[in-house]
Amino acid sequence: MKKKYERRSFLKKAAVGGAVAAASTTLAAPAIAASKVDIAIVATWGRDFPGLGTGAQRFADRLTEMSDGRFNVEYFAAGERVGAFDSFDEVASGNAQIYHAADYYWKGKHPGWAYFTSVPFGLTYTECNAWIRFGGGQALWDELADDYGLKNFLCGNTGVQMGGWFNKEINSASDLKGLKMRIPGLGGDVMAKLGASPVSLPGGQIYENLVSGAIDATEWVGPWNDEIMKFYEAAKYYYFPGMHEPGSALAAGCNKSWLTSLSNSDQVIIEAAAAMENDVMMAEYNAKNGAALARLVNEQGVIVKEFSDDTFDSFGEAADEVYAEVVQHSDLANRIHESMVKSRTEVGGWLNLGDAAYSRQRNRVLGL
Ligand code: CA
Numbered sequence: 428m429k430k431k432y433e434r435r436s437f438l439k440k441a442a443v444g445g446a447v448a449a450a451s452t453t454l455a456a457p458a459i460a461a462s463k464v465d466i467a468i469v470a471t472w473g474r475d476f477p478g479l480g481t482g483a484q485r486f487a488d489r490l491t492e493m494s495d496g497r498f499n500v501e502y503f504a505a506g507e508r509v510g511a512f513d514s515f516d517e518v519a520s521g522n523a524q525i526y527h528a529a530d531y532y533w534k535g536k537h538p539g540w541a542y543f544t545s546v547p548f549g550l551t552y553t554e555c556n557a558w559i560r561f562g563g564g565q566a567l568w569d570e571l572a573d574d575y576g577l578k579n580f581l582c583g584n585t586g587v588q589m590g591g592w593f594n595k596e597i598n599s600a601s602d603l604k605g606l607k608m609r610i611p612g613l614g615g616d617v618m619a620k621l622g623a624s625p626v627s628l629p630g631g632q633i634y635e636n637l638v639s640g641a642i643d644a645t646e647w648v649g650p651w652n653d654e655i656m657k658f659y660e661a662a663k664y665y666y667f668p669g670m671h672e673p674g675s676a677l678a679a680g681c682n683k684s685w686l687t688s689l690s691n692s693d694q695v696i697i698e699a700a701a702a703m704e705n706d707v708m709m710a711e712y713n714a715k716n717g718a719a720l721a722r723l724v725n726e727q728g729v730i731v732k733e734f735s736d737d738t739f740d741s742f743g744e745a746a747d748e749v750y751a752e753v754v755q756h757s758d759l760a761n762r763i764h765e766s767m768v769k770s771r772t773e774v775g776g777w778l779n780l781g782d783a784a785y786s787r788q789r790n791r792v793l794g795l
Pocket residue numbers: 588646647648672
């Protein structure tokens with residue numbers, strides 16, 4: 428308060444001086460006008476797709492608001508400027524400034540990318556935040572992204588995903604043999620080890636492939652998003668939990684040379700807007716999944732089933748085989764894997780007797 432008062436009294440005094448005050452005001456103005464920033468955002472999501480798409484659009488709007496309109500943000504949903512899976516190259520090349528995507532879509536470029544979305548038997552939302560922000564995850568993400576001219580931030584999360592939609596019961600891993608399933612990331616590699624044929628399709632193409640029989644099964648996200656996709660029209664069995672995506676992080680991937688050309692405060696605005704969306708999107712998924720699951724069961728006759736321990740053990744063995752290959756890929760892939768495992772042990776161990784133990788006891792006592 429004291430400072431404000433002093434400043435006001437200074438301005439009053441300066442006003443008496445007239446010409447001096449006017450000169451300093453005119454000099455300050457051009458510096459502000461010069462800091463307009465054009466930002467094209469390309470996303471891997473359809474326009475207005477709830478959660479993923481609306482979250483990315485909310486991030487874009489927030490950049491405009493937080494900069495008081497200095498950021499001139501243009502948002503392009505999948506297909507509006509480039510195809511969903513071309514958004515990486517669009518930003519790496521500098522044609523656009525930011526992409527909003529799940530980084531595991533780029534695992535063909537380097538398997539390390541998968542870890543910054545979600546990997547089989549990997550981290551939950553809470554564990555992922557701890558790893559990225561305090562467990563060395565961000566430094567490894569930066570090292571990987573730097574090779575492509577990118578700098579990425581956490582910018583949303585779906586939480587633990589459902590295991591997927593099947594047109595028959597999956598009682599053991601042998602029931603997965605021969606299934607053609609839409610499942611991206613390292614989860615797809617785990618399914619391949621068990622004899623399924625994984626395919627990676629952007630969200631907008633899954634329904635038509637499932638209905639036509641081009642694929643037999645699919646995973647997408649969770650009840651809120653999957654209900655909108657109407658997968659129940661072609662597959663009635665809805666399995667949980669998804670070993671393949673225990674807490675899928677979304678990324679704001681920025682062209683690094685563009686980002687670092689901005690003022691420090693503009694860079695912080697982008698980082699802060701991304702962090703806010705990371706929090707808000709997760710809250711929205713958690714708030715809406717439960718009601719959607721009830722509608723799927725009660726209105727659409729969906730049969731919700733839990734993967735058996737036997738099936739999960741097979742997932743675990745297949746995941747071990749996948750990781751044995753991933754760590755051979757490169758020194759960086761190995762270091763990313765080891766860092767994730769360390770956080771999983773330390774943070775996961777704590778949360779098991781923190782959050783998880785509390786939830787088990789609360790739900791037992793209250794019968795939830
Ligand atoms: Ca998914």
